[in-house]
Amino acid sequence: MTSPDMNAHQAKKIAGLLLALAGTSGCAAAFDPTTDASSPVAPRVQALVDANRQYPRWADFPATTTDTPQPLEVAARVNTLKASAGALAGEASRIEWTLGDPLVFAAETRARIDDRQIAPATAQTQADVEAFAAEQRRRGTAPPPIDRAPAPR
Template identity: 45%
Template structure:
């Protein structure tokens, strides 16, 4: 491109940019109808959020991480607790060698505690309620339909 062609092209771009800026400015400065619903709604949203964001809405500075020595001590304590737990779990007899004896001991402990009268009433009322639900759950008898000729 030669000098005059370049100047003409730059002038065209400049004129286009000025025209676009003028039209945008004209649209932005045009007063809107205050009674229109979208303008009122947008104005309400803008006014409600005019002070947002506030500094108190931003997260604070995070607390510094603990020192390596503190983490090492906590890790050692955790490992010791895990070892003690594994040792205690290994000492438990996980098989029930005599289930009848276990049941008898459990029944005697429960019988020694005794049940309050309210507990007995509750158990009886629950049984009555369960029976009423069973009755309601039964299917109704079939409907007899007249035969069609």
């Protein structure tokens, strides 16, 4: 035996379904357009529509590949990657990281750099560098605006 609430619920479902179907039936006309016969391009448009009415066909789509790996092959590859990752982690853990004191390292590096001869271009004075920068800034400034007012006659 059904309750009145259940019947009302089913009636609402059916009414909603009918409304949805009625709403979508208005869209059906959009999928079957007709060409205006009075248009000068109507014959050409209709010929193009008729020629491509069956496109795309399933035969035009590429076939699925058959070289997909089987689950056992994927599992074997995953296990190989896990083993190589473990071996790599073991190798990295055996590396002796001996950078020591960073201040001593920086001082040694500065000393090695200071011992080398510098290139002539590097020997330019600070004044030469500043003069070059000022010249580049001067060249990079925009020209004065053009007077667009008509010339007096």
